[in-house]
Amino acid sequence: MSRPFLKMNGLGNDFVVVETRTAPFAPTTVEVRAIANRETGVGCDQLIVVEPSDTADAHVRFWNADGEEVSACGNGTRCVGWLLMQASGKDEAVIETKAGRLVATRAGERLVSVDMGLPGLEWREIPLASEHDTVSLGTVLYDHADLMAPPGCVSMGNPHVVFFVPDVESVPIARIGPVVEHHPLFPQQVNVGFAQIVAADRIRLRVWERGAGLTRACGTGACAALVAAARRELTGRHATLELDGGELFIEWRKDGHVIMTGPAAVDFMGELP
Structure with a gap:
């Protein structure tokens, strides 16, 4: 029918x-x-x-x-x-x-x-295959000049890794995304975010989604990027996320909850x- x-x-x-x-x-x-x-x-x-x-x-x-x-x-x-x-x-x-x-x-x-x-911040919550610091991952997932700063990992009910890059438009995401998505460190695969800090309250973000590829927007990816940035003190606890499809406002409240609008x-x- x-x-x-x-x-x-x-x-x-x-x-x-x-x-x-x-x-x-x-x-x-x-x-x-x-x-x-x-x-x-x-x-x-x-x-x-x-x-x-x-x-x-x-x-x-x-x-x-x-x-x-x-x-x-x-x-x-x-x-x-x-x-x-x-x-x-x-x-x-x-x-x-x-x-x-x-x-x-x-x-x-x-x-x-x-x-x-609440975001998942422990390595088992992401999950990772072995113990790592999720604020600043101490392993090379892909050897590329723009990705030399270690990424952060966050779970928003699904696994995310977030790279902080100087210019997100110049990163070859279609080449890097699938390699990192299937990296053995991520037993459930992973969504791969590429975040450029524009200001303390603004992030330019592109996301390679596991199982979907490069999408115009990713809500959990935006949440993960804000949390990862705030943990590194690259931004405050709220920011406007600029995605290919438009803007999301993300707040990581003092009670730990992440609000997406x-x-x-x-x-x-x-x-x-």
Whole structure:
């Protein structure tokens, strides 16, 4: 049977969103890849399935374009939060994910804030294959002049490594990203961020997402970049993150929670065959 979907995006990071309020939907790896294929399918960075929940407004699952199910997706959570708030008429939505319970709140016209919870900062939480200092990783992941400063590692429900570079536009991300993504130090692979500190409250960021490649925006990547920068005292605890698709505002609150604020947009509706 055909199944309706919404095509949504957060700063150009795009999603196929399927609601399963009546009939369950458990796509196979092959089906996810077919849906995500930009030439023969709908095309997206992630597939999102919104399921009923007895203890929250919804339970949400995420798959990357390569067919792998992942625990977290910041921009996707923001889009789902907006959908749930539009449906309920409320200014808050509680969302269950594999990464934990997240709360989305209305922050303006099509603007949504999501409490992404506490970042994982210990090496086992990332996870890494062996013990390392996650503030400043003491191992060479890729030998390139712009990457000589050691990166930082953060988990936002999914693993991130963040390189601080002098000029993010000149870094050959498409060459470096897949090598670092599959480095043996990261048993679950890793999202690879390349961050340029513009000011104490502004970071230019590009992200190579595991299983998706170079995307126009990555919400958890923006959160990880701010936390990694603040831990190194390169920025304060809040900043505007400039991504290819637009801007996100990230705050690492004193209580340890990371708050992400940005837009959500609906592109079109359709039906999966």
